[in-house]
Amino acid sequence: MSDRPSTPILDKVRIPSDMKGLTDAQLRQLADELRAETISAVSETGGHLGAGLGVVELTVALHAVFDAPKDKIIWDVSHQCYPHKILTGRRDRIRTLRQKDGLSGFTKRSESPYDPFGAAHSSTSISAALGFAMAREMGGSTEQGLGDAVAVIGDGALSAGMAYEAMNNAGHEGKRLFVILNDNEMSIAPPVGAMSSYLSRLYAGAPMQELKAAAKSAVSYLPHPFQEGARRAKDLLKHVTVGGTLFEELGFSYIGPIDGHDMEQLLSVLRTVHARADEPILLHVITKKGKGYHPAENAADKGHATAKFDVITGKQAKAKSNAPSYTSVFAESLIKQAEADSRICAITAAMPDGTGLSKFMDRFASRCFDVGIAEQHAVTFAAGLAAGGMRPFCALYSTFLQRGYDQIVHDVAIQRLPVRFAIDRAGLVGADGATHAGSYDIAYLANLPGFVVMAASDEAELVRMVATAAAHDDGPIAFRFPRGEGVGVDIPEDAQPLEIGKGRMIQEGKGVAILSFGTRLQEVMAASEALAARGIVPTVADARFAKPLDRDMILKLAADHDALITVEEGAVGGFGSHVAQLLSDEGVFDAGLKYRSMVLPDIFIDQASPSQMYDVAGMNAEHIEAKVLDVMGVATLSQRA
Known part of the structure; x- marks a missing residue:
């Protein structure tokens, strides 16, 4: 306990209603204490650190202005929800994060009434929030009642088509709904894609004109690192759009960008839109992943996922490996196959490091594609590559491959296209829990005509299965392997393809x-x-x-x-x-x-x-x-x- 931070204001906040009497200055201090408590807790448990640190001020401001749990605050992906959990009655259990019988690392309906919608996959928040908003309009109710619906989406989640499907529907309905675009430095900078060209367009139409001033949203008000990203996005915008932003075309009033670490701006804008909005609002908030903790800010992944670590140095307590990970074995094997075959290429959906394809990308940049959080597109893109004579390896986690199942059936299996599916995180994965378990791919692939489905029993078998997939041109083929280290067997230098269907x-x-x-x-x-x-x-x-x-x-x-x-x-x-x-x-x-x-x-x-x-x-x-x-x-x- 002696090493834990001093948190005099946070100590008085058990649930969000305890914040209602705090001054703005006290809310700013609360944010500082909340950041320190989050860092301290995750140092003991490990977990998703950077995303939560980036939304500390936003979390405090949302709970200060809105009335949860009556108002539904829905965190997209929800790996950034640790500060939210601390403020919503779970601080006493925050050091059980991601452990057996402990708190989930994501929002979870069964855990708290302040988690109105569970999430751990990306880009679902706007759809869910619209559902709550329309339920309110139609007289629906929950145990806590139905108030406003707020979706907090970011960290690349706007690269998924589902977000736009929801926005298109929300704009058509035209009801009061809040979408907070949490745009951090990693997602505004290239190479995220064409969406970055939209993210600094300022809303200029009545009757919300005052909001622009309230937000202090001119680029010159942003901290220097954010100014460059916003200016770059604005320059790109001039070349790709004529009149109005994409968000406004979809029926949203767009406000921003504003500095997501400036409590004065956040509180001013949120209070204004809360008091005046009668239509869908998109508030563009620029944040910094890992904000306020130098080891996270300076890390390549901004502290996305960490093991236990020393708070002072940031050094993580990772166990020494006795054998290479299955993921690294897959990556090295694929590189070796690609060296011998120029038709081999690779696709991932925003997980180049997690799938090992960052190594492949370093070696074969022109043959590796990160398509963003867009598994449906990844599968059909791979199908097109296969139809065009390439030998694509579509590398996805088992739990994320589920999102592209219609494309697997319709675009790959029915056409008998030789797409190679490298399925990582097969089986039970540990601290991420049920949402990330690779439980279903055997069943949902093996029932498809013409599909070859393999599972590696060790890392040597995985190398053989990569070779098998590379050589297989007669329809789709998949091989699955778990998270973590291999078993320490010798890996063959010149792995030969297996005979299909032979154990x-x-x-x-x-x-x-x-x-x-x-x-x-x-x-x-x-x-x-x-x-x-x-x-x-x-x-x-x-x-x-x-x-x-x-x-x-x-x-x-x-x-x-x-x-x-x-x-x-x-x-x-x-x-x-x-x-x-x-x-x-x-x-x-x-x-x-x-x-x-x-x-x-x-x-x-x-x-x-x-x-x-x-x-x-x-x-x-x-x-x-x-x-x-x-x-x-x-x-x-x-x-x-």
Whole structure:
């Protein structure tokens, strides 16, 4: 406690209503204390630091002017919500962020009435806010009542089409609605794209003329670093638009830009629009990601995601790696393939570092495309590249690939285009929780005709699967791999493509066979060792492919054993379901085979360490051991032991 910051005003604020009696000067001090408390908390837990620091003043101003939870403040992505959580009755738990049974790192409806809408994917806030606004207009209600709806969107989220779909709808409806564009230095500067050309256009039409003055929004009022970005955007604007901004064309009154770290400006503008608005308003606020903490401000990612760190130095307490990460193995393997094949190119959706493609981009800048937070576009763009004779690798997290599913079906699978999907963060990912878990891609890809679906059991297998995908031109192909380090196996220098639809035997045994798909193979082998101490030696196989299945191997396992157990890091409907369908079609169950599938349970699993999450899922080594004992009818022996 002695190392924690002094926060005399924040100590008196338990919920936002406690702020109503504070003077503007006290609100400014509250913001300073809130920033210090956020830094202190995240230093103990790790998490998304930079985004929250960038909206400290905005968070204080919003809660000072609006009346949450009656007014609905919706944070887009919501990785910037830590200061909001501190001000809304959760300060006493803020040091449990992203831990098992602790606070979520994102907004979560079940956690607090001050989180009216959960989020962890981008560009959803305006749609949700419009829903609240129209529910208010139609007489809907919530436990706290329905007041204003405020969407806070930024950090690149305007590169997603969903935001514009919502704005187009909101402009058509014409009802009172507030959209705060949180535009930080990273998103206003190139190479974000053409949208930057719009972000400094000043609203000039009646009847909101006074707001322009209230905002002090002329570029000369901005701090120097912001002036350059705003001037650049204004210069670009002259070349691409004639009369009115895009936002105004969509039906919004545009106000800004204003300095998002100037409490006087924020309070003045927010109070004015709160008192006078009767239509959709877009308030353009320029902020600095990582604001007020030098290590974050100076970091390349502005402190986007950190491990635990020392507050004084900013040095993060990251564990030493014993093996390369799966992501880095993928990136290096793809680079090697691209060196030998000029048709190989790569696409990511605003995650070049997270997917490892920043390394590929350094080596092959003209063959790597970051399309922004636009997974639907990424998939169809990749399909077009494939149709044009290229060999595209579309590298997305499993949870984000979900957003492009219609395009996967319609633009890729039906046309049988050879798009290669590199699916990172497969399985349970840890502190980001259910919103980021890669639980469903096996099921939603393996049901598509002509799709090849692979899962790497270790980093050597991942290298082989990259080679397999690179060589595969007969339709779409996907390979999945988890977050984190590999298992430390030797990586082949000259990896050869796998035979499509062929698995591999790992261990010969008898009685029961375990067929693993993905990196749970390590847990299967640990369970096998424990079973060997009981005199039980299971056969173990690595499926490699969920589609097409290795029919010969699976049917032989079924014929040679009394029981067959499948294990996968995915939801029901995936690999195990396809195996069961094969066994049923072949009449294997008529011969008395005992079949069990181990899949992720039919629940959303909250944040914890990956190992803890797999404990909840019942998919660690001890659970696999117990499943074998149960299917063999010796569970009681396990209990005695």
